Each structure stands twice: as C-alpha cells, then as structure tokens.
Amino acid sequence: MKAPQAASPHPTWAYAGKDIVGTGLGSSRLWFTVARGIVTEVYYPRIDIPQIRDLGFIIADDQGFWVELSRLGCYEVSLPAPGVPAVTIIHRHPRFTFTLQICPSQQRDTLLLRYRLEGDKNLRPYALLAARLGGDAENNRAFVGKHNGRTTLWAEQGPFGLALVAANETGASDAWGRCSAGCLEASDGWQDFNRNGRMTWQHDSAGPGAVCLLGELPAHQTTLALGLGTSKESAATLAVASLMEDFSTTWDKQCRAWKEWMKGCQFPDLPAPLREILALSGMVLKTHQDRTYAGATVASLAIPWGESSQSRGGYHLVWCRDLVETAGAMVAMGALEDARDVLRYLIATQQEDGHWLQNQWLGGTPFWQGIQLDEAAFPVLLASALREQGALDGIPITDMVRRALTFIAREGPATGQDRWEEDPGVNTFTVAIAIAALVEGSTFLDGEARQFALLLADNWNARLDDWTVVTDTPLARRLGVSGYYIRTAPADVLVHDGAKSEHILIKNRAIDPDLPANEQIGTDFLQLVRYGLRQPDDPVIVDSLKVVDQLLKTETPNGPVWHRYNGDGYGEHNDGSAFDGSGRGRGWPLLSGERGHYALLAGEDPLPYLKSMAAMTGSAGLLPEQVWDWVAMPEHHLETGKPSGSAMPLVWAHAEFIKLCYSRATGYPVDRPVATWNRYQGRRPEISHTIWGPRYRPRRIEAGSQFTIALRAPARVHWGTNGWQHIQDIDTRDTGIGVHVVDLPLTELDAGESVQFTFYWPDRKEWEGRDYTMQII
Structure with a gap:
C-alpha cells in the first residue's frame, strides 16, 4: 500500500x-x-x-x-x-x-x-x-x-x-x-x-x-x-x-x-588537550576534501541553521578564500601533496579574466555571483608558499599568476564584496591580500610586468591609510583614540576623501542601523600586521585594537571572542531563534586565532588564544563558525561561549587553529608571504610616484612626483598643462598584466600648477568624452 x-x-x-x-x-x-x-x-x-x-x-x-x-x-x-x-x-x-x-x-x-x-x-x-x-x-x-x-x-x-x-x-x-x-x-x-x-x-x-x-x-x-x-x-x-x-x-x-595518515604530520609541542584538537583539526581538513576533484575542499559539511533551512547550497561548496586558507594549514602540517592538489584545482577553475568565482560546486559551476578581490589574490599566495617549500613539483603557474595579477591590477584596490561577502569598497584585509599577491606574483614574472606589479603594490600600501583611516570622528573622541581603520571605505574614496562619511549598508539586519562608513569597524586590519605591511606597535594599529576591543570583543566563560564588525546581523536573534535572513552576528573563534597571530607578532605567547578556541569547541572538539555570546538558552541548545546553530565544523576555523599552533612553534606566522615580508618589514613605503587609474583617480599630485596613467586598454593620452597649454600626445605601453600605462613628465611643475588630460581609444576609434585635471600641491 x-x-x-x-x-x-x-x-x-x-x-x-x-x-x-x-x-x-x-x-x-x-x-x-x-x-x-x-x-x-x-x-x-x-x-x-x-x-x-x-x-x-x-x-x-x-x-x-x-x-x-x-x-x-x-x-x-x-x-x-x-x-x-x-x-x-x-x-x-x-x-x-x-x-x-x-x-x-x-x-x-x-x-x-x-x-x-x-x-x-x-x-x-x-x-x-x-x-x-x-x-x-x-x-x-x-x-x-x-x-x-x-x-x-x-x-x-x-x-x-x-x-x-x-x-x-x-x-x-x-x-x-x-x-x-x-x-x-x-x-x-x-x-x-x-x-x-x-x-x-x-x-x-x-x-x-x-x-x-x-x-x-x-x-x-x-x-x-x-x-x-x-x-x-x-x-x-x-x-x-x-x-x-x-x-x-x-x-x-x-x-x-x-x-x-597522521604519522605524516609533525605536530609541534603543545599541551595534551590542544594537541588533540590539532590532530582533530588535521582530520577535519582531510575529511572535507573531495575524491573526484582532487584538491577541492568544501567550507563545511554543515548547513547553517539546517533544521530551519531548505537551501540546496549550505556550506558544501568551494570558496577560493577558504580553500587557500585551508591549503596554508596543509603546508604548515607538511601535507604538501594535498596543497599541490589544491593549487592544481585552482588553476583548473580560474576564470578567463583571472578571477575565481565567489563560490562554486566542485566542477566549477557558480553558485553565488559576487566578485571578491581577495579571492583573485589568494591562489598566487599559495603558489608562492609552495615554491618557498620547494614543493611546486613542476606545476606550471606563470599563466595563472599573470591572469590573476591582471584582474587585481584592473579592478583593485576596491572589491565588489569584502571577505564576509557583503559590502563593496576598499577593505584592509582584501587590499592586504592583493598587495601581497602583487609582490609575490611579481617574482614569477619579469620585465615591465614585474616592475609594474611592484609599483602598484607599493602605491596601494602607501595610500591604504589615506583610504581607510579616519581621525577625530565622534567615535574616536568617545573612545579616546586618535584614529582607526574603518571596516570598508566606499569605492568613491578612490576619487574623493569625503566618501569615508558615506553610508554603507549593513546586511542581514531587519533594520539597517544606518552607520556611516567612518563608524563601522572590523578586525580586518590585523592582516596588515600578519603580512608585514604594518608593525604591531604602529599607532593606528594600536588605536584600532582599542576600538575593536571596546566594540567587538565579548568575554565568555571560555575566553574572549570577537565579532566581525559592529552591527553584524549574521547570527541567531537574541531570543535564540535561528538566523532567517536577519539576526545578530555572534563571536567567531577564527577571529580569536587571527588575534592570536597578532599577539605573537607583538611579542606575546598566543597560547591563551589557542586555549580559548579549544574551549569553544563542540562535544567532540569541532570548531564552530560562531559561538553563542548571549545569555544561555537551553531550550535552543545555546550555551554561552559554546557553539551556536551556525556551521560546525568550519574548516577555515580549524585551518586557523592549525596555523596558530605552528606559528607559535616557529615564532612568526607560518602563512606570511616571504617576499612581501622582506619588502616592507612592517613599514609603510615612502613613494615619489603617483598612479592614476584604472580605478584609483586622485585629483592632486605632490610637486616633484612622477606620474603614471594606467588604463585597461591601449590609448593615446592627449594632455597639456595649466589649462591645456603645451599640448602633447603619448601612446600607452603594455605592462603585460592587462594594464596600459604612460608616464607624463610632470616633475618640473610647481605647486599651484595643473595638468589636464583625456584619451583617444584606437580600438574603438573614439575619444573618452571627458577631461581630467590634476592639481600640483
């Protein structure tokens, strides 16, 4: 029947x-x-x-x-x-x-x-x-x-x-x-x-x-x-x-x-409970690998708030960012063949223009459609890390690197989405990854391509604070700091400074709190220290930490945990009900790991952060995406400082735990990009060169600076000075990474003078239709 x-x-x-x-x-x-x-x-x-x-x-x-x-x-x-x-x-x-x-x-x-x-x-x-x-x-x-x-x-x-x-x-x-x-x-x-x-x-x-x-x-x-x-x-x-x-x-x-399999992993010296979590974390990474598509690793074998979700996606998808973060932990563990498989898979799924999909099914079919600049950069860092280990094993990577840097150079420093897959703009974490990719990627290239990649990296590193640091805001005065890194600066900041006060939508909220960009803060700037772009005692870093600890840190019975940013709406509601498109963001253990890496660079033992992460695990030691940081609600299976109803395990969190364990043993972050670290040593570079374009379009240039115009296609630059006097035409040259540049001889101009320019596009046989002006200051 x-x-x-x-x-x-x-x-x-x-x-x-x-x-x-x-x-x-x-x-x-x-x-x-x-x-x-x-x-x-x-x-x-x-x-x-x-x-x-x-x-x-x-x-x-x-x-x-x-x-x-x-x-x-x-x-x-x-x-x-x-x-x-x-x-x-x-x-x-x-x-x-x-x-x-x-x-x-x-x-x-x-x-x-x-x-x-x-x-x-x-x-x-x-x-x-x-x-x-x-x-x-x-x-x-x-x-x-x-x-x-x-x-x-x-x-x-x-x-x-x-x-x-x-x-x-x-x-x-x-x-x-x-x-x-x-x-x-x-x-x-x-x-x-x-x-x-x-x-x-x-x-x-x-x-x-x-x-x-x-x-x-x-x-x-x-x-x-x-x-x-x-x-x-x-x-x-x-x-x-x-x-x-x-x-x-x-x-x-x-x-x-x-x-x-465990015999191939050389574990560092740790207290026994942490060593057990480390072994379990290695198992989590290995378990989440596919067998048909070698190297493909999904973000989690869990569907967040699954008991109330009908989503077909869940977290059993491949995110390029999570995948490379995971591969970095594999390199640290000595699982080099697993990491090589990741690189091979990434090369096979790179898009024609050089970027990777926001996320995808294993075979490369897209799921969500966002564009994230850090995901175009991460694979370059993996290639560099394997080369540092002498473990590339003949994988041909030059074409992949060139195409990735092409995308970064043409689209950056702004991103369509930040690493939390939400807002567009200039984000410190994203730009840190992109700068590192430009530096590491340059070592695989030569000639003009190498030189321009480094020039662009130095420019972005030097100007990053101009784009993402604010001072003398009501929040700064209230918290007693001079200035701090904001979560994300609107992309308009690449054209005018006033954009920092523009509104940025906070997603996953039933009601947008309507905070201007200069009052939204996150933990993303810590990547600047981890990759050697800033020193841990840099005054802006220190002040930003003070702001973060006052606004994003929550003390739980299992130790401190940090939120992604103020106003975050991705998490359970305060009544314990599941995230349903809106909610309240909770603490992320992986952010405790990132904070532990900062502590290591600041001269502290990161052991307390490892212990906190271990204390926030589930009954068998799995690390969750988020922990509940509100009053306990047994009726919803929510205990303060323990896993919420979000994804558990989160592979990225286990990868961060693994890396912090090995970083503690080495005394430095095991995933720091070597060429980037050596180039900057935590210092903001001094530059005497201004790049205009493709997306960064400043309106002022310091007297005596060299000036380069960077465009996405070949062009003839039609330019003059002081109101279109002394007009000249100069054709661009190809850098080899998707950007065409021309250097204008402006070093002899004095403050108060100006330069005007526009473009003729020979491929389209048309003029730009707009004039641009740069003031000499």
Missing part, C-alpha cells in the same frame, strides 16, 4: 552543529556527519551532494512509551584516538542505554552502524531514515522490498539510489521486523509514533516528494549498512557486501588508515 503524501511538506536539513564528521581514506566516495548523537547528512559520490537528511533511532515499547534519540539530549561522543573518525556514541535514559558505533567502509560507498540496546527488555529500536537524494526532496521515492531475499529499505531519485540493510552479528540473516515508507509530515514514521505512540503504519512505497523510511529492529546488537549507488539495486549490493565483513574488521581498517 502506498503511503499518503503531504499536501505541503517542509523538507529541511539537519542541525548544523555537528558532533563529528568523517570519511574513509580508501576508494570509498562517502562522507558522513553526526549531530545530536545520530547520523545526519551523508554525501556521495562527491562531497557537495548530500543524499540523506538524517538516520536516527526511536526507542519504544508497545505501551505508548517512545523517545527519539536525537531529542533525548543525553549522550557522549568518543573516538578511538584523536583525529580518527570512527565514532562511538552512548545515549543514556533511565530505562535504557543505547550504544551506537559509526564507521565508513574503506572500499565501498557504504556507512556501517552497529548498535547495542541495554536496559528494559520491553524496548525495541526503530531506525528512521529521511532521504534527500541528490540534495533535493522534490522527487524522492521510497520502497520497502527484497534484495536477494533480504528486506531492504530503499529510496531513489534520478541517478541516485540508497539502500538500508540490517543483519545479525554474523551478517548472515535479515534483522528487520516491520517496515514502512512514508511522506514527510503525513505518513512518515515519526508521525506514526507522534500520533499513535507506537508503530502502526506499514506502507510499502511513498513519494515522489520528501520521503522517510522506518524499520523495526531487534533489541540485541545489530549492524546496519547504508549503501549509496547509481540505483537502489546497486546501493543494496554494496550494503549487503559490506555486511559480509565483520564490523570490527571495518572499524580496525578505518583506525589504521587514519593513524597512518
């Missing part, structure tokens, strides 16, 4: 705060997550395709008592060794103890679960599986049937199928009792228990739609195999074959594989 279907189902994802994540290290193409003590999203055959929402258990008798394990909330998670993702979970209830072990097969696309129910003899377990094949709930179909004589719970949709098989301890006999297929919110097994207090429905099929499967199991120890394949039959074949191997053997193979 087919199950009735809900008229308007609301399929969501599982809780984002994962207890643990894992995968095998063999040929299997399956990744699993665990949250609230049960299996949640499982991904196959790529790490960006979730196939189920969750696989949990109901414990019940025939007298109306029943409890769903994921709602019980009393469980412990343990691993056989730090960083080995073979999971034991013990759920405790006054009437029973339920022990669940979870382990992937090394060879097959199968996840194995072994449980043991102890306590009240009247209780029985029921497996409850919610399918989301292909990451979609619209067209799933569920079945209860037989495969080679074994009862099998099946689901299929398009090119995907799953099968859940249960067997006794030897794997020889079928362990299922009654089974049923149902549709979400109408005929699923949870609804059956909720309405009837016991299992009363037995439907043999359901769908299409959001489907769920329910199966009765024996009370004694039993093993289940969840197989995934290109059809329900192929999935069942894999599942049954996995049950032919003793669960303990599969478990031992998983442990041996991961322990062997």
Whole structure:
C-alpha cells in the first residue's frame, strides 16, 4: 500500500552543529556527519551532494512509551584516538542505554552502524531514515522490498539510489521486523509514533516528494549498512557486501588508515588537550576534501541553521578564500601533496579574466555571483608558499599568476564584496591580500610586468591609510583614540576623501542601523600586521585594537571572542531563534586565532588564544563558525561561549587553529608571504610616484612626483598643462598584466600648477568624452 503524501511538506536539513564528521581514506566516495548523537547528512559520490537528511533511532515499547534519540539530549561522543573518525556514541535514559558505533567502509560507498540496546527488555529500536537524494526532496521515492531475499529499505531519485540493510552479528540473516515508507509530515514514521505512540503504519512505497523510511529492529546488537549507488539495486549490493565483513574488521581498517595518515604530520609541542584538537583539526581538513576533484575542499559539511533551512547550497561548496586558507594549514602540517592538489584545482577553475568565482560546486559551476578581490589574490599566495617549500613539483603557474595579477591590477584596490561577502569598497584585509599577491606574483614574472606589479603594490600600501583611516570622528573622541581603520571605505574614496562619511549598508539586519562608513569597524586590519605591511606597535594599529576591543570583543566563560564588525546581523536573534535572513552576528573563534597571530607578532605567547578556541569547541572538539555570546538558552541548545546553530565544523576555523599552533612553534606566522615580508618589514613605503587609474583617480599630485596613467586598454593620452597649454600626445605601453600605462613628465611643475588630460581609444576609434585635471600641491 502506498503511503499518503503531504499536501505541503517542509523538507529541511539537519542541525548544523555537528558532533563529528568523517570519511574513509580508501576508494570509498562517502562522507558522513553526526549531530545530536545520530547520523545526519551523508554525501556521495562527491562531497557537495548530500543524499540523506538524517538516520536516527526511536526507542519504544508497545505501551505508548517512545523517545527519539536525537531529542533525548543525553549522550557522549568518543573516538578511538584523536583525529580518527570512527565514532562511538552512548545515549543514556533511565530505562535504557543505547550504544551506537559509526564507521565508513574503506572500499565501498557504504556507512556501517552497529548498535547495542541495554536496559528494559520491553524496548525495541526503530531506525528512521529521511532521504534527500541528490540534495533535493522534490522527487524522492521510497520502497520497502527484497534484495536477494533480504528486506531492504530503499529510496531513489534520478541517478541516485540508497539502500538500508540490517543483519545479525554474523551478517548472515535479515534483522528487520516491520517496515514502512512514508511522506514527510503525513505518513512518515515519526508521525506514526507522534500520533499513535507506537508503530502502526506499514506502507510499502511513498513519494515522489520528501520521503522517510522506518524499520523495526531487534533489541540485541545489530549492524546496519547504508549503501549509496547509481540505483537502489546497486546501493543494496554494496550494503549487503559490506555486511559480509565483520564490523570490527571495518572499524580496525578505518583506525589504521587514519593513524597512518597522521604519522605524516609533525605536530609541534603543545599541551595534551590542544594537541588533540590539532590532530582533530588535521582530520577535519582531510575529511572535507573531495575524491573526484582532487584538491577541492568544501567550507563545511554543515548547513547553517539546517533544521530551519531548505537551501540546496549550505556550506558544501568551494570558496577560493577558504580553500587557500585551508591549503596554508596543509603546508604548515607538511601535507604538501594535498596543497599541490589544491593549487592544481585552482588553476583548473580560474576564470578567463583571472578571477575565481565567489563560490562554486566542485566542477566549477557558480553558485553565488559576487566578485571578491581577495579571492583573485589568494591562489598566487599559495603558489608562492609552495615554491618557498620547494614543493611546486613542476606545476606550471606563470599563466595563472599573470591572469590573476591582471584582474587585481584592473579592478583593485576596491572589491565588489569584502571577505564576509557583503559590502563593496576598499577593505584592509582584501587590499592586504592583493598587495601581497602583487609582490609575490611579481617574482614569477619579469620585465615591465614585474616592475609594474611592484609599483602598484607599493602605491596601494602607501595610500591604504589615506583610504581607510579616519581621525577625530565622534567615535574616536568617545573612545579616546586618535584614529582607526574603518571596516570598508566606499569605492568613491578612490576619487574623493569625503566618501569615508558615506553610508554603507549593513546586511542581514531587519533594520539597517544606518552607520556611516567612518563608524563601522572590523578586525580586518590585523592582516596588515600578519603580512608585514604594518608593525604591531604602529599607532593606528594600536588605536584600532582599542576600538575593536571596546566594540567587538565579548568575554565568555571560555575566553574572549570577537565579532566581525559592529552591527553584524549574521547570527541567531537574541531570543535564540535561528538566523532567517536577519539576526545578530555572534563571536567567531577564527577571529580569536587571527588575534592570536597578532599577539605573537607583538611579542606575546598566543597560547591563551589557542586555549580559548579549544574551549569553544563542540562535544567532540569541532570548531564552530560562531559561538553563542548571549545569555544561555537551553531550550535552543545555546550555551554561552559554546557553539551556536551556525556551521560546525568550519574548516577555515580549524585551518586557523592549525596555523596558530605552528606559528607559535616557529615564532612568526607560518602563512606570511616571504617576499612581501622582506619588502616592507612592517613599514609603510615612502613613494615619489603617483598612479592614476584604472580605478584609483586622485585629483592632486605632490610637486616633484612622477606620474603614471594606467588604463585597461591601449590609448593615446592627449594632455597639456595649466589649462591645456603645451599640448602633447603619448601612446600607452603594455605592462603585460592587462594594464596600459604612460608616464607624463610632470616633475618640473610647481605647486599651484595643473595638468589636464583625456584619451583617444584606437580600438574603438573614439575619444573618452571627458577631461581630467590634476592639481600640483
């Protein structure tokens, strides 16, 4: 009998705060997550395709008592060794103890679960599986049937199928009792228990739609195999074959594989608890790598606020920035082949104009459409870091570097979005990455291309404070500082200074607080110190830290944590309800890691920051995107100083923890770009050269300065002085990185004089149609 279907189902994802994540290290193409003590999203055959929402258990008798394990909330998670993702979970209830072990097969696309129910003899377990094949709930179909004589719970949709098989301890006999297929919110097994207090429905099929499967199991120890394949039959074949191997053997193979991988990581000296988090962090990075697209690493195997989200994206996407931050941690750990794979993947997904997509599915299909300048720069830094290790291994990178620098030179220093994927303008973190890319990238080039990349980097570094520092503002006077770096200066600051007081929209807020740019501050300027563009004791850096600590720092029982910027709206509401397009931003542990890197450069031991990050982890040591920094709300599972409902783990946060551990051992940031550090040594460069364009268009030039006009295409510059006197024409020359330049001989002009210019575009056979004037000061 087919199950009735809900008229308007609301399929969501599982809780984002994962207890643990894992995968095998063999040929299997399956990744699993665990949250609230049960299996949640499982991904196959790529790490960006979730196939189920969750696989949990109901414990019940025939007298109306029943409890769903994921709602019980009393469980412990343990691993056989730090960083080995073979999971034991013990759920405790006054009437029973339920022990669940979870382990992937090394060879097959199968996840194995072994449980043991102890306590009240009247209780029985029921497996409850919610399918989301292909990451979609619209067209799933569920079945209860037989495969080679074994009862099998099946689901299929398009090119995907799953099968859940249960067997006794030897794997020889079928362990299922009654089974049923149902549709979400109408005929699923949870609804059956909720309405009837016991299992009363037995439907043999359901769908299409959001489907769920329910199966009765024996009370004694039993093993289940969840197989995934290109059809329900192929999935069942894999599942049954996995049950032919003793669960303990599969478990031992998983442990041996991961322990062997860990041997290649030389961990620095740390207190034992931090060393365990470091090993776990290495496992998190390795787990989030794909196998079809070597080098592709997703941001997280979690969907933020998943229990209230129907998004198909989640964080199982590739962000270029997160990917390079992760690769930097791999380099620090000595996992150089993994880092090389990242570089190869990045080269393969670079866009024709030199940038990378805001984020993408593994094969390179875009998800969001924003443009972020730092994401065009980060891959250049990875190439440079590998070369410093002597580990490029023949990867051809010159073309990639040239195209990336072309994009940076043509589009910078402003960005379409900052690193938080929100506002356009001139952002200190973004420009720091771009400057470093220009310097590091120049070492792969020669001639005019190298010279112009360095000239541009020096100019941006020298003028960065002019664009992003404000003084004598009401906020500065209120906090007792002279000046500070603002979060982002509007792009108009490249044309006129008054732009710093313009309004910048703060996103993810129900009501925009309407703060001008010069009152919005963030932690992004710390990258200037980390990369050697400014000294840690630079007065503006020190004052900016004072502002940040007064406005963005929150003390929690587990240590201090910092917000991204004032007015941030990306996080739970104050009543504990999930982020729903608006909310209130919370503290980010990865920012504690960035602050720890600053402390290291300022001569302090960053150990307190590592300890704080470790204290903010989940029950098994995973680092979250955000921690709850408001009053505790147990009804929403929110504890002050512990993970919120945002993504956990956040791979970027684990990468930052790893890098801070190794940076502490070396005495300097392990990801600092060497050529950039050597060039600036923390000092703002003194320059006697002004570059006009392509986007920076100043109106004044100091007397005696050299002057270069930079354009995006070949042009004839038509120019004169002091009101179009002494008119001349000069053709631009190609720098080799997408910018065409001409030097105007203005060094003899005195203060008070001026220069006028316009352009003729030979390719288009037309004039610019606008005159420009520069005042000599």
